[in-house]
Amino acid sequence: MKEDEEAFFQIGTLLVSNSYIGSVFYSNIYQGWFKGICVPVMNCYGCPLALVSCPIGTLQHFVIIKAFPLMLIGFLGIIGLVVGRMTCGWLCPFGFFQEMLYKIKTKKFYPKKVFTYSKYVILVGLTLLIAYWVGEPWFCKLCPVGSLEASVPISLWNPGGDIFTQGGSIVSRLGLLFYIKISLLFALVTAAIFVHQPFCRYVCPLGAIWSVFNRFSLFQMKVWGDTCELFDECRRGCPMDIEVHQNPNDGNCTRCLECTKCKNVRFKPIWAEERKRSNRGETGPFLESIKEVSR
Numbered sequence: 001m002k003e004d005e006e007a008f009f010q011i012g013t014l015l016v017s018n019s020y021i022g023s024v025f026y027s028n029i030y031q032g033w034f035k036g037i038c039v040p041v042m043n044c045y046g047c048p049l050a051l052v053s054c055p056i057g058t059l060q061h062f063v064i065i066k067a068f069p070l071m072l073i074g075f076l077g078i079i080g081l082v083v084g085r086m087t088c089g090w091l092c093p094f095g096f097f098q099e100m101l102y103k104i105k106t107k108k109f110y111p112k113k114v115f116t117y118s119k120y121v122i123l124v125g126l127t128l129l130i131a132y133w134v135g136e137p138w139f140c141k142l143c144p145v146g147s148l149e150a151s152v153p154i155s156l157w158n159p160g161g162d163i164f165t166q167g168g169s170i171v172s173r174l175g176l177l178f179y180i181k182i183s184l185l186f187a188l189v190t191a192a193i194f195v196h197q198p199f200c201r202y203v204c205p206l207g208a209i210w211s212v213f214n215r216f217s218l219f220q221m222k223v224w225g226d227t228c229e230l231f232d233e234c235r236r237g238c239p240m241d242i243e244v245h246q247n248p249n250d251g252n253c254t255r256c257l258e259c260t261k262c263k264n265v266r267f268k269p270i271w272a273e274e275r276k277r278s279n280r281g282e283t284g285p286f287l288e289s290i291k292e293v294s295r
Helices: 002-017 022-026 055-064 070-083 086-090 093-102 113-134 138-142 144-157 176-194 198-203 205-213 231-236 284-294
Strands: 219-223 265-269
Touching: 002 086, 002 093, 055 070, 055 113, 055 138, 055 205, 070 086, 070 205, 086 205, 093 144, 093 176, 093 198, 113 138, 113 198, 113 205, 138 144, 138 176, 144 176, 144 198, 176 198
Parallel strands: none
Antiparallel strands: 219 265
16 A cells, blocks of 8 residues: 555656656756756756756756755755655655566565665765766766656657757767666666665665665654564565664665554654553564465
């Protein structure tokens, strides 16, 4: 049920964020005042239908012009302090895209958690430092989200208009960078079939920013009661492979709330009082269903 609810919000975010149909008629990219608004998910500025901006693209813009993005920091800070990384689990269309790929029936792989620190390296190195040194938004140039939402649609559409082509057709101007971007996108799409949400786990700089807030947000994942006998199965029920009963507010948690199918796990404000501890035998519907499968 929660998966259906998440998909509804993720698809809704995609449609609302990319609702500028004027590009189809006028072969342009929307550059009105709505583009000054960021959405709390990855959404490429260069997508022909994009009505709003991507926070990472905006961040790189300010890093390049060497200005402090006061409004952006406030925007990210407010959301992060309230719900942590929950926008990743409930609003991000690219997360939904990866979820659909992961449903393809194949052998699945579970890389070690240490590899998840790579997203912090990408945030600090590629997104901030390199952009500052060379004056180019290199994460945006290589971003798989941008490739899927902008590079591929525009190259297939091959529209006229100076804002797209600057003379000549787009297809005739495709170069090495485009093929590198497409190769990275293909690699990530392939990986998403075998590993759950690899972009969110190992690459996304926005996810790296949100993850810092998980331990300090006003709403927290809370575990009440004793760890039940099906602890390992409960952990495997987490899409991000988090040991929920030991570290419920892990930075990798996207707060999809799948673990709240267990009645001992809840998403509550930090001031919520601890409820009466459950008996070890009371496993709830989620764990009971797992027990039935394991028999």
